[in-house]
Amino acid sequence: MLLQGLREQVLEANLELVRRGLVLYTFGNASGISRPDGLVVIKPSGVPYEKMTPELLVITDIEGKIVEGDLKPSSDLATHLVLYKAFPAIGGIAHTHSEYATAWAQARRPIPCFGTTHADYFHGPVPVTAAMSDHEISGEYEENTGHVIVRALQEFDAAGTPGILVANHGPFTWGPDPGMAAHHAAILESLARMAYFTLGIHAAAQPVGSALHDKHYLRKHGKNAYYGQGKDKDKDNQ
Amino acid sequence: MLLQGLREQVLEANLELVRRGLVLYTFGNASGISRPDGLVVIKPSGVPYEKMTPELLVITDIEGKIVEGDLKPSSDLATHLVLYKAFPAIGGIAHTHSEYATAWAQARRPIPCFGTTHADYFHGPVPVTAAMSDHEISGEYEENTGHVIVRALQEFDAAGTPGILVANHGPFTWGPDPGMAAHHAAILESLARMAYFTLGIHAAAQPVGSALHDKHYLRKHGKNAYYGQGKDKDKDNQ
Amino acid sequence: MLLQGLREQVLEANLELVRRGLVLYTFGNASGISRPDGLVVIKPSGVPYEKMTPELLVITDIEGKIVEGDLKPSSDLATHLVLYKAFPAIGGIAHTHSEYATAWAQARRPIPCFGTTHADYFHGPVPVTAAMSDHEISGEYEENTGHVIVRALQEFDAAGTPGILVANHGPFTWGPDPGMAAHHAAILESLARMAYFTLGIHAAAQPVGSALHDKHYLRKHGKNAYYGQGKDKDKDNQ
Amino acid sequence: MLLQGLREQVLEANLELVRRGLVLYTFGNASGISRPDGLVVIKPSGVPYEKMTPELLVITDIEGKIVEGDLKPSSDLATHLVLYKAFPAIGGIAHTHSEYATAWAQARRPIPCFGTTHADYFHGPVPVTAAMSDHEISGEYEENTGHVIVRALQEFDAAGTPGILVANHGPFTWGPDPGMAAHHAAILESLARMAYFTLGIHAAAQPVGSALHDKHYLRKHGKNAYYGQGKDKDKDNQ
Numbered sequence: 001m002l003l004q005g006l007r008e009q010v011l012e013a014n015l016e017l018v019r020r021g022l023v024l025y026t027f028g029n030a031s032g033i034s035r036p037d038g039l040v041v042i043k044p045s046g047v048p049y050e051k052m053t054p055e056l057l058v059i060t061d062i063e064g065k066i067v068e069g070d071l072k073p074s075s076d077l078a079t080h081l082v083l084y085k086a087f088p089a090i091g092g093i094a095h096t097h098s099e100y101a102t103a104w105a106q107a108r109r110p111i112p113c114f115g116t117t118h119a120d121y122f123h124g125p126v127p128v129t130a131a132m133s134d135h136e137i138s139g140e141y142e143e144n145t146g147h148v149i150v151r152a153l154q155e156f157d158a159a160g161t162p163g164i165l166v167a168n169h170g171p172f173t174w175g176p177d178p179g180m181a182a183h184h185a186a187i188l189e190s191l192a193r194m195a196y197f198t199l200g201i202h203a204a205a206q207p208v209g210s211a212l213h214d215k216h217y218l219r220k221h222g223k224n225a226y227y228g229q230g231k232d233k234d235k236d237n238q
Numbered sequence: 239m240l241l242q243g244l245r246e247q248v249l250e251a252n253l254e255l256v257r258r259g260l261v262l263y264t265f266g267n268a269s270g271i272s273r274p275d276g277l278v279v280i281k282p283s284g285v286p287y288e289k290m291t292p293e294l295l296v297i298t299d300i301e302g303k304i305v306e307g308d309l310k311p312s313s314d315l316a317t318h319l320v321l322y323k324a325f326p327a328i329g330g331i332a333h334t335h336s337e338y339a340t341a342w343a344q345a346r347r348p349i350p351c352f353g354t355t356h357a358d359y360f361h362g363p364v365p366v367t368a369a370m371s372d373h374e375i376s377g378e379y380e381e382n383t384g385h386v387i388v389r390a391l392q393e394f395d396a397a398g399t400p401g402i403l404v405a406n407h408g409p410f411t412w413g414p415d416p417g418m419a420a421h422h423a424a425i426l427e428s429l430a431r432m433a434y435f436t437l438g439i440h441a442a443a444q445p446v447g448s449a450l451h452d453k454h455y456l457r458k459h460g461k462n463a464y465y466g467q468g469k470d471k472d473k474d475n476q
Numbered sequence: 477m478l479l480q481g482l483r484e485q486v487l488e489a490n491l492e493l494v495r496r497g498l499v500l501y502t503f504g505n506a507s508g509i510s511r512p513d514g515l516v517v518i519k520p521s522g523v524p525y526e527k528m529t530p531e532l533l534v535i536t537d538i539e540g541k542i543v544e545g546d547l548k549p550s551s552d553l554a555t556h557l558v559l560y561k562a563f564p565a566i567g568g569i570a571h572t573h574s575e576y577a578t579a580w581a582q583a584r585r586p587i588p589c590f591g592t593t594h595a596d597y598f599h600g601p602v603p604v605t606a607a608m609s610d611h612e613i614s615g616e617y618e619e620n621t622g623h624v625i626v627r628a629l630q631e632f633d634a635a636g637t638p639g640i641l642v643a644n645h646g647p648f649t650w651g652p653d654p655g656m657a658a659h660h661a662a663i664l665e666s667l668a669r670m671a672y673f674t675l676g677i678h679a680a681a682q683p684v685g686s687a688l689h690d691k692h693y694l695r696k697h698g699k700n701a702y703y704g705q706g707k708d709k710d711k712d713n714q
Numbered sequence: 715m716l717l718q719g720l721r722e723q724v725l726e727a728n729l730e731l732v733r734r735g736l737v738l739y740t741f742g743n744a745s746g747i748s749r750p751d752g753l754v755v756i757k758p759s760g761v762p763y764e765k766m767t768p769e770l771l772v773i774t775d776i777e778g779k780i781v782e783g784d785l786k787p788s789s790d791l792a793t794h795l796v797l798y799k800a801f802p803a804i805g806g807i808a809h810t811h812s813e814y815a816t817a818w819a820q821a822r823r824p825i826p827c828f829g830t831t832h833a834d835y836f837h838g839p840v841p842v843t844a845a846m847s848d849h850e851i852s853g854e855y856e857e858n859t860g861h862v863i864v865r866a867l868q869e870f871d872a873a874g875t876p877g878i879l880v881a882n883h884g885p886f887t888w889g890p891d892p893g894m895a896a897h898h899a900a901i902l903e904s905l906a907r908m909a910y911f912t913l914g915i916h917a918a919a920q921p922v923g924s925a926l927h928d929k930h931y932l933r934k935h936g937k938n939a940y941y942g943q944g945k946d947k948d949k950d951n952q
Contacts (some may be wrong), residue, residue, distance in 0.1 A: 024428055025421070027355075046467050072467055075457070097355045099428065103435030107353035107443045114820035115346045115882045117741075117811050134449040141453055168446045183739070190813065191739055196435060197817030199912060205821045208882045211848040215855055219789070229760050229786055262666055263591075263659070284705050307678055313695070335593050337666065341673030344590035344683045372687040379691055406591045406684045434673060500904055503831075503898070522943050548943055551933070573831050575904065579911030582828035582920045610925040617929055644829045644922045672911060 002068050003041055006032050006178075007054035012042045013092060013178035018049045020186040021233040028095040029074040032178035033084050038062050042080060044071035075142060080147025083174065087158065092178030093187040097170045100192035104128070105165035111191060112207040118191045118218035119208060123160025124228045126188065127152050131167045145169070160217060163188045240306050241279055243470035244416075245292035248279045251330060251416035256287045258424040260336040267312040268332040271322050273429060276300050280318060282309035320384025321412065325396065330416030332423040335408045338430035342366070343403035349429060350445040356429045357446060357454035361398025364426065365390050365464050369405045383407070396434045397453060401426045478544050479517055482508050482654075483530035486517045489568060489654035494525045496662040498574040505550040506570040508654035509560050514538050518556060520547035535598035551618060558622025559650065563634065566635035568654030570661040573646045576668035580604070587667060588683040590674045594667045595684060600637025603628050603666065607643045619643070636693060639664045716782050717755055720746050720892075722767035724730040724755045727806060727892035732763045734900040741950045743788040744808040746892035747798050750877045752776050756794060758785035789856060796860025801872065807893030808899040814906035818842070819879035825905060826921040828912045833922060833930035837874025840902065841866050845881045849851065859883070874931060877902045 001007070013030035017023045019124040026049070031042035041057050058069035064081055066073065074080075080093045096102075104126070105110050111126035113119055118126075129152040136144040149164055149172060163173035171192075173184035198205050209214075219225060239245070251268035255261045265285070267438040269280035296307035302319055305310065312318075318331045334340075342349050342364070349364035351357055356364075367390040374382040386409060387402055395412050401411030409430075411422035436443050445451075457463060481674055489506035493499045502525070505517035517533050518654060523675070534545035540557055542549065550556075556569045572578075578603070579684035580587050587602035594602075605628040612620040619700035625640055625648060638660040647668075674681050683689075715721070727744035731737045740763070745756035755771050772783035778795055780787065788794075794807045818825050819841070825840035827833055832840075843866040850858040863878055863886060876898040877887035886908075889900035912919050921927075933939060 007892060022423065022947065026741040044467070078798075099432050100435055102353060102355065103432050103439055106432060106436040107440035109440055115816060115884070117884070131447075132450065134447070137449045137453045141457075145800055168450060170353070170355070186738065190811075194813050194817050194820060196438060197814055200910060200914065201823055202821035209321065209845075209848070211851045214847065215851045229758070262662065282705070313516055335666075337670050338673055340591060340593065341670050343678055344674040345678035346671060369685075370688065372685070375687045375691050377696075406688060408591070408593070434676060438676065520943070575908050576911055578829060578831065579908050579915055582908060582912040583916035585915055607923075608926065610923070613925045613929050616811065617933075642925060646829070646831070672914060676914065 002059055003034055003039060004054065005035070006041050007036055007059075008058050009092070009178045010043070011052060011054050013094060013182040014043050014049060014052060016179070016182040017094060017096055017185060019191070020182075022096040022185055022189055023049070024097070026231065028094070028096040029076055030092065030182055031074075031077075031080045031180050032092045032181075033062075033090070035088075035091070039067060040080065041085065042073045042077055044069070045074050047071065066106070076145075078140065078142035079146040079149070079172070081145055082150060083172070084147075086150045087154075087174070089176070090174045091176045092181035093172065093174045094178070094181040095172050095191075096185050098189040098192075100196055101126075101165060101171040101189050102169075103196070104192050105170050106168055108167050110165070111195045112205075114195050114205055115212055116208070116212065116216045117187075117194065117203075118228065120214045120220055121162060121184065121187050121191070121217075122222075123157050123213070123217045125207070126163060126165060126191065127156050127161065128165040129136065129167050145172060160221070178205055239293065240297055241272055241275070241277060242292065244272055244279050244297050245297075247330070248281070248295055249290060249292050250291060251332060251420040252281050252287060254417070254420040255332060255334055255423060260334040260423055260427055261287070261366075262335070266332070266334040266421055267314055268313075268330065268416050269312075269318045270324045270330045270419075271328070271411050273326075273329070277305060278315075278318065278322065280311045280315055281418070282295075282307070283312050285309065302461070313385075316378065316380035317384040317410070320381055320388060321410070324388045324391075325412070326383075327397070327414070328412045329414045330419035331410065331412045332416070333408070333410050334423050334427075336423065336427040338434055339403060339409040339427050340407075341366075341434070342430050343408050344406055346405050348403070349433045350443075351451055352433050353441055353446060354446070354450065354454045355425075355432065357451045358457075358458055359400060359422065359425050359429070361395050361451070361455045361459075363445070364401060364429065365399065366401060366403040367405050398459070408462040477531065478535055479510055479513070479515060482510055482517050483533050483535075485568070485654045486519070486533055487528060487530050487571060489658040490519050490525060490528060490607070492655070492658040493570060493572055493661060494708040495659075496665070498661055498665055499525070500570040500573070504570070504572040505552055506568065506654050506658055507550075507553075507556045508568045508657075509566070511564075511567070515543060516553075516556065516560065518549045518553055520545070521550050523547065524696075542546045552621075554616065555625070555648070556624040558619055558626060558649070562622075562626045562629075565635070565652070567652045568607060568657035569648065569650045570654070571586065571646065571648050572661050572665075574661065574665040574668075576619045576672055577602075577641060577647040578645075579672070580645050580668050582644055584643050587671045588681075589689055590671050590681055591646035592684070592688065592692045593663075593670065595689045596696055597638060597660065597663050597667070597693075599633050599689070599697075601638065601683070602639060602641060602667065603632050604641040605643050633704070636697070663691050715769065717748055717751070717753060718768065718774055720748055720755050721771050721773075723806070723892045724757070724771055725766060725768050727808060727896040728757050728763060728766060730893070730896040731808060731810055731899060734896075734903070736810040736899055737763070738811070742808070742810040743790055744806065744892050744896055745788075745791075745794045746806045746895075747776075747804070749802075749805070752793075753781060754794065754798065756787045756791055758783070759788050761785065772795050786840055790859075792854065792856035792861070793886070794861040796857055797886070798865060800860075800864045800867075802890070803873070803890070804888045805890045806895035807886060807888045808892070808895040809884070809886050810899050810903075812899065812903040814905075814910055815840075815879060815885040816883075817910070818906050819884050820882055822881050825909045826919075827927055828909050828919055828921060830922070830926065830930045831901075831908065833927045834934055835876060835898065835905070835931075836900050837871050837927070837935075838932045839921070840877060840879060840905065841870050841875065842879040843881050850864070874935070 058073040296311040534549040772787040
């Protein structure tokens with residue numbers, strides 16, 4: 001069986017989505033890529049999380065051709081592949097319908113950076129894609145979902161944007177590995193919740209200034225980061 | 239004992255309502271029908287969920303006459319029977335007072351389709367019935383609740399509407415079997431929650447266009463569906 | 477040890493407040509009265525729920541004099557005693573700071589009856605008391621809290637009002653026994669939550685008409701009730 | 715190993731933040747001070763709560779110099795030290811990103827005292843600091859966070875203010891020991907939640923009057939307090 005280690009990482013990332021309350025039933029999916037092999041490991045379609053094992057995951061090449069696995073891959077595979085091709089630094093992707101992030105996607109509003117929790121992870125607002133055209137929807141829909149994400153990120157600091165809201169759909173997040181992609185899915189849901197409450201308290205609340213935003217983002221990311229114990233920096237926030 | 243298999247399905251559907259946090263105390267009920275026998279299995283009235291067993295469920299004929307069982311059936315039985323008669327494709331029904339769906343019912347507002355999670359399950363908004371007249375209320379109230387549902391569905395794609403909000407009351411959902419009726423109850427509550435949050439972020443949020451709505455609904459339903467592993471299609475959403 | 481049975485009922489009612497998520501730390505309290513003995517069993521002040529036993533509960537007479545018990549009774553005892561004197565049909569009382577009911581109390585707004593869940597339990601809105609005067613606050617505060625409740629109930633169908641919101645404080649509920657008082661505390665929190673969501677969906681939502689309100693209230697209460705299995709009627713709602 | 719008892723208290727306070735749902739991943743931190751020794755025990759940076767032991771905590775002197783411990787202390791240590799120096803009565807500090815309190819901090823609105831739960835703990839509103847200047851942010855940021863807190867408290871009854879919201883960041887709470895600091899973090903989140911709901915019900919809701927505020931605060935604090943069993947008064951509220 002190919003890529004035993006990555007299979008286990010992808011399984012664990014999928015289960016993290018469940019543990020953090022980000023998915024209902026079989027909704028959602030996480031994948032990982034082995035860049036040297038050009039192979040992607042992804043959740044199969046419609047298999048309950050509690051029955052998932054590393055063996056049930058599906059391995060495809062970068063074009064989506066199944067290399068190992070008896071089940072159909074997640075139907076969102078085509079979206080993942082577009083992102084892996086566009087962003088070489090990405091090692092894992094997660095997609096959920098987590099409820100507050102999805103509500104922002106449904107409202108078609110980017111999530112403003114209202115505080116340092118957000119600034120610790122996103123070096124700008126959480127962007128929302130354009131709505132897809134009827135042509136994009138009737139064509140290769142899942143692949144076009146990937147393209148609409150890539151287009152939206154051209155306007156942003158893509159390196160400082162570990163996730164996005166697909167308009168009227170829900171969040172996609174990514175990271176250097178599948179575990180960090182799932183971690184960002186949980187963080188994004190928390191940011192979405194806090195931004196929702198913030199607007200409820202003060203409808204005209206303003207985003208943080210750039211000095212505070214940069215301070216928090218850069219003390220956790222980049223060469224001058226000083227958070228954590230000198231490893232797994234992105235997971236630290238105390 | 240009649241219909242052992244259906245009794246177990248109905249028990250399981252009732253317990254699913256509890257597991258998904260859709261019912262408080264003895265609120266709510268689920269039933270199933272055996273079309274060949276013309277018999278309905280339903281939760282007894284006022285029995286705590288944790289004490290329920292297949293044997294305690296009540297079996298009636300399609301007119302509500304008890305065929306097997308020592309307990310009184312749920313007082314909503316008459317509503318279920320009207321729906322079973324009106325919609326021959328229905329094999330199970332669930333009723334809850336789940337809090338967000340009930341709030342939409344209390345606000346007497348249909349739930350707009352703001353995103354693909356909704357479009358995956360409902361081929362239109364989640365409808366809300368008309369208020370019942372004083373005459374309907376003082377007469378055969380529970381039976382008339384069924385009639386007001388049937389009337390509301392005449393204006394909708396009934397096949398693409400696995401649930402409804404009874405005005406000032408709460409949701410009823412259905413499906414090909416009791417398990418899917420309970421599944422739809424959980425989905426409806428999630429949709430209700432996300433639509434509530436969506437309005438909180440942007441009061442003038444617009445429903446999705448018909449191209450996206452159709453795309454999502456039809457990739458999971460009907461002869462061209464391509465979701466899941468080719469079985470239990472309605473339960474897949476990844 | 478006096479009143480072993482009632483001690484166990486009161487303990488169980490207090491623990492039900494915890495299980496239903498209605499209390500934080502040692503907040504909240506439940507009591508019961510033995511009418512033949514004129515004795516009240518109440519939670520001691522400041523004892524963690526997980527350490528509470530029937531023996532630790534405090535028994536007082538109707539004037540609040542300790543008859544049995546080494547600990548101080550809940551400081552809300554005086555409020556309970558006023559209610560027991562004013563309403564001879566009450567056998568148990570519960571007080572919580574459950575968050576949605578408390579928010580309505582803090583907003584000093586009665587909870588309108590927006591739906592049948594509410595109508596199943598309250599034969600009118602959930603009332604809110606007047607604010608207490610400085611004189612009432614600086615005097616026998618806890619006893620005066622009872623008096624302000626009694627005054628508020630003079631304007632309502634007291635028999636059909638199993639709870640109230642004390643302005644800027646929180647809910648008190650009652651019932652024929654301590655268990656039903658705690659049950660009503662949980663129901664009230666659910667009603668408060670659903671009414672809050674209802675207003676969020678439609679700020680001008682209207683209460684249900686009297687025909688529907690009466691239908692639901694009276695099918696569960698009074699001599700023509702037809703819910704449940706002919707016992708514990710108030711606990712049934714399916 | 716130094717300060718075994720305080721290490722255990724600080725560990726327990728950190729775990730209480732987890733149990734009460736106030737922290738996500740490794741967010742948040744709690745510390746304690748031994749005044750006679752002039753030593754502070756604090757959570758290490760970026761260590762998962764489930765792996766934390768008394769031995770992994772870090773001990774520093776009041777200037778932040780590590781006295782015992784192999785790991786880096788929480789990067790918020792400098793903030794804690796400023797507070798310990800400014801307020802000699804404080805024995806423990808907690809910092810979380812709990813979601814409702816953080817939303818108030820993000821909205822830069824003090825939490826009004828809408829009810830007695832709040833009045834039981836805070837002898838005024840929950841204050842929010844001024845935004846930090848670019849100069850303060852680019853300088854010793856964490857230390858300056860402490861200074862901005864101290865400045866904000868000069869306008870309040872500091873003794874009656876066991877916590878504060880740092881603008882666009884989140885809450886800091888304190889108490890006579892680490893356990894009470896964590897307790898106040900949980901209380902603050904509950905107050906933040908109830909105040910949020912209160913505004914949702916009635917946007918023009920008014921704070922309680924001073925008579926009620928004083929009554930509740932003073933029956934739990936100070937020499938005339940009469941709550942609880944005569945010990946741990948601050949933890950009682952029934």
